[in-house]
Amino acid sequence: MPLSPGDDAPDFTLYDDSNNAFSLEEARQDGPVVLLFFPGAFTSVCTTELNTVGNDYDRYTDLGAQVVGISTDSPFALAEFKKANGFPFRLLSDHDGEVAESYGAKYDHDFTPMKLDRIAKRAAFVVDTDGTLQYVEVLDNAGEQPDFDAVLDALDGDA
Template sequence: MVDVGDDAPDFTAPLADGDVDSFTLSEELGDEPVVLAFYPGAFTGVCTDEMCTFRDNLGAFEDVGATVYGVSVDTPFANNEFRDQNDLSFDLVSDSDKEAIEAFDVVDEDFAGFGYAVAKRSVFVVDADGEVTYKWVTDDPGVEPDYDEVEEAAAEAAE
């Protein structure tokens, strides 16, 4: 399992950014931290609340230079529609082959008893060197992260 102090696993997946591009974590690391907010599924109640809360608090992350990405197993087309409908101003990673959720060990193998594997709701902050400096994972898809704690972790990773 990926933990604080570990190198973040690298992965490549489609990026829903209004178009469909490619995202490789190692290529996104620069001088500032990256926040990876894994969520089970677009268009679901708690996931919509979570992504909209990140949207509403995006300025706090931008102030420290952190870049926020939502990550789910949804297709890039679904994620683009999710972005549009919720006016999300950050990009969503479409981990439909489950490479990222497996690498970060945040797979919910039987989401809501439907036998469908999705991301556990979780947040990782990765600093410019690729080190995980913050980790939050829950087995309860109805629980949201402590957003103030995530903002603080991003600010600390930027120092």
């Protein structure tokens, strides 16, 4: 069943681009968390998405939020992707796609001709300090971008 605002956010721990553990439960103790699932590092739409957020990063942090990007890429690929683009936030590796699946943000194996079954959909979630989802957007079309204004509005309502 798809997640909706008001649902509990599935908790997880993943490793980031520096091979450090990131726990959603721990992170949300410091304020709301924006989860941005994306299909793949070094792809044009994903690069545009994360650069858009990076360019407006102060708007997120001014609202007390922490932003993390999540894909099924390895931590090593994510480290290079972050370095090449100068993203000011952590990138998390959901290498087996289990977290994306728990959020309803994973393509099934028919997504590509190669039958890849661990690719994250482009999605945005806002998790408040209580672990409740304040915003949910899962896009089936990987060429579309999340509604960043709506993400910021959800954060502003949570602040």
